[in-house]
Amino acid sequence: MIDRTNLLWYRDAVYYELHVKSFYDSNNDGIGDFNGLREKLDYLKGLGIDCVWLLPFYKSPMRDDGYDISDYYSIQPEYGTIQDFRKFLDEAHDMGIRVIADLVLNHVSDQHPWFQEAIKSRDSPYHDWFVWSDTDQKYKGVRIIFIDTEKSNWTWEPNTQQYYWHRFYSHQPDLNYDNPAVREEIKNVVRFWLRMGLDGFRCDAVPYLFEREGTSCENLPETHQYFKELRRMIDEEFPGCILLAEANQWPTEAKQYFGNGDEFHMAFNFPLMPRIFIALARENAFPIEDIIKQTLPIPENCDWMIFLRNHDELTLEMVTDEERDIMFSEYAKIPRMRLNLGIRRRLAPLVDNDRATLELLHAMLLTLPGNPILYYGDEINMGDNIYLGDRNGVRTPMQWSADRNAGFSKCDPEMLYSPVITNPNYHYETFNVEAQSRLQTSFLNWLKRIIRVRKRYSLVLGRGEIEFLHGGNERVLAYLRKYGEQRMLCLFNLSKKPTYLQLDLKEYRGYTPVETISQEPFPPIGELPYFFTLPGRAYFWFELQQTQGGAQ
Ligand SMILES: OC[C@H]1O[C@H](O[C@H]2O[C@H](CO)[C@@H](O)[C@H](O)[C@H]2O)[C@H](O)[C@@H](O)[C@@H]1O
Ligand SMILES: [Ca+2]
Numbered sequence: 001m002i003d004r005t006n007l008l009w010y011r012d013a014v015y016y017e018l019h020v021k022s023f024y025d026s027n028n029d030g031i032g033d034f035n036g037l038r039e040k041l042d043y044l045k046g047l048g049i050d051c052v053w054l055l056p057f058y059k060s061p062m063r064d065d066g067y068d069i070s071d072y073y074s075i076q077p078e079y080g081t082i083q084d085f086r087k088f089l090d091e092a093h094d095m096g097i098r099v100i101a102d103l104v105l106n107h108v109s110d111q112h113p114w115f116q117e118a119i120k121s122r123d124s125p126y127h128d129w130f131v132w133s134d135t136d137q138k139y140k141g142v143r144i145i146f147i148d149t150e151k152s153n154w155t156w157e158p159n160t161q162q163y164y165w166h167r168f169y170s171h172q173p174d175l176n177y178d179n180p181a182v183r184e185e186i187k188n189v190v191r192f193w194l195r196m197g198l199d200g201f202r203c204d205a206v207p208y209l210f211e212r213e214g215t216s217c218e219n220l221p222e223t224h225q226y227f228k229e230l231r232r233m234i235d236e237e238f239p240g241c242i243l244l245a246e247a248n249q250w251p252t253e254a255k256q257y258f259g260n261g262d263e264f265h266m267a268f269n270f271p272l273m274p275r276i277f278i279a280l281a282r283e284n285a286f287p288i289e290d291i292i293k294q295t296l297p298i299p300e301n302c303d304w305m306i307f308l309r310n311h312d313e314l315t316l317e318m319v320t321d322e323e324r325d326i327m328f329s330e331y332a333k334i335p336r337m338r339l340n341l342g343i344r345r346r347l348a349p350l351v352d353n354d355r356a357t358l359e360l361l362h363a364m365l366l367t368l369p370g371n372p373i374l375y376y377g378d379e380i381n382m383g384d385n386i387y388l389g390d391r392n393g394v395r396t397p398m399q400w401s402a403d404r405n406a407g408f409s410k411c412d413p414e415m416l417y418s419p420v421i422t423n424p425n426y427h428y429e430t431f432n433v434e435a436q437s438r439l440q441t442s443f444l445n446w447l448k449r450i451i452r453v454r455k456r457y458s459l460v461l462g463r464g465e466i467e468f469l470h471g472g473n474e475r476v477l478a479y480l481r482k483y484g485e486q487r488m489l490c491l492f493n494l495s496k497k498p499t500y501l502q503l504d505l506k507e508y509r510g511y512t513p514v515e516t517i518s519q520e521p522f523p524p525i526g527e528l529p530y531f532f533t534l535p536g537r538a539y540f541w542f543e544l545q546q547t548q549g550g551a552q
Contacts, residue, residue: 013050015373025409048451068109103201131165200242261299285477304370313342383426471501513542
């Protein structure tokens with residue numbers, strides 16, 4: 001059962017992102033569905049997941065995998081019925097798992113009846129639900145996000161003889177938030193799903209709601225104002241439900257989505273994510289320390305959501321040109337691996353499936369400030385398929401077993417919504433839940449163990465402050481997490497080579513560093529610098545325990 005009295009649950013949770021379509025197919029039509037997802041709740045529970053984020057499951061022509069909604073109030077028929085959804089939600093709640101869903105509020109599909117009405121004539125009551133112009137020269141200079149596909153943010157509509165505005169694909173017209181009817185209708189959508197029991201929303205593409213001449217049309221005060229209104233409504237009508245911002249921005253702008261603790265509860269830490277990979281490529285801790293310092297402090301009742309990968313390309317929109325070059329040369333050696341300003345690869349292939357690196361990355365994810373979110377399949381080191389087009393290569397069916405279709409579906413393989421991964425280095429016959437569950441030393445079992453450890457220390461890791469330590473070795477990222485009397489010392493060797501570190505820990509003289517996974521005590525801390533050795537890409541999580549009888 002979920003504890004509805006705990007209004008701060010989101011600050012101590014481990015999250016998991018999945019696509020209903022990709023998780024498990026219960027009726028063998030080749031497409032995952034809510035009944036299938038319900039069958040796999042045990043698996044999520046066993047992994048240690050507290051909250052699931054569902055990609056858009058609403059009715060859609062699926063030209064952007066559901067981010068092009070044609071009816072906010074119904075479910076894509078292949079995924080099941082509203083009853084199936086409710087059954088899934090109730091069972092998730094019974095098992096103590098919360099569920100949040102995507103709220104795509106910046107735009108709709110061009111097939112949405114609102115847009116279909118809007119293009120009938122300039123006098124249509126829905127015309128003003130979208131953003132129109134007689135010229136494509138308005139809002140000049142505003143960046144294009146899907147640069148590989150779109151040449152302009154305006155598209156000509158022959159019927160009304162006007163251009164309409166879209167920040168994403170041209171088949172995704174932006175809603176006009178200057179129209180009060182639009183603002184009110186989106187609130188109704190929110191109410192509809194929260195009344196059904198959903199625990200909150202991951203709000204898609206939040207910076208782009210309003211447009212103003214002479215600006216970048218991003219992060220405008222009106223946009224913040226609208227989300228503050230939405231937050232107020234949620235606090236009043238649905239206490240305990242959360243709003244999570246997808247605002248892919250530089251730190252100063254990203255932080256603004258927390259307001260004064262009165263806007264979003266959480267926001268993805270987009271600034272941090274690429275810098276973790278840059279730090280690895282450079283074998284240097286600075287990019288992580290520097291960005292963490294830039295993204296803190298934030299209001300007490302807010303938290304970052306931290307992630308390594310998601311369903312999109314690994315976005316490099318908010319890095320310098322030099323940083324982007326490092327990322328492309330290290331992680332996208334084949335041109336096909338790039339998409340827009342990013343890299344369309346899953347986590348394991350990004351790091352050549354190197355087990356030590358994958359453990360290191362997750363050990364950071366679970367101890368850096370914020371709440372961790374895993375992307376489905378990364379827990380079994382799933383591979384990708386860069387030849388599938390757009391971002392489909394990182395959205396292939398979840399791999400459950402070595403059976404036909406990776407155990408995802410019993411349909412004929414040709415019916416699958418996407419081929420499964422059969423590249424020999426990532427073949428589903430090896431990289432699947434069943435095989436990895438049976439192998440004690442598998443990555444999956446390692447991850448389950450380390451999530452359990454994180455949960456033992458969820459207060460200090462979820463809410464504690466961070467202090468970076470420097471031991472004269474820039475290859476090692478070292479920090480203390482502090483909460484009340486609790487102290488966690490975390491060390492990460494970003495280099496492939498073994499290395500050492502001397503830390504001045506005399507403030508903790510008499511404390512004993514206890515390695516948290518094995519519970520093995522190390523020698524007590526004294527006056528002299530404490531010496532650590534770390535194999536290549538190794539990490540340590542220590543709890544600093546006060547020695548019985550106090551300081552020595
Ligand atoms: O609904 C349109 C898109 O919205 C999200 O997009 C985000 O992903 C982009 C990269 O694919 C990113 O560059 C942009 O800053 C984000 O807003 C959503 O996650 C996408 O899947 C979707 O296509
Ligand atoms: Ca199905």
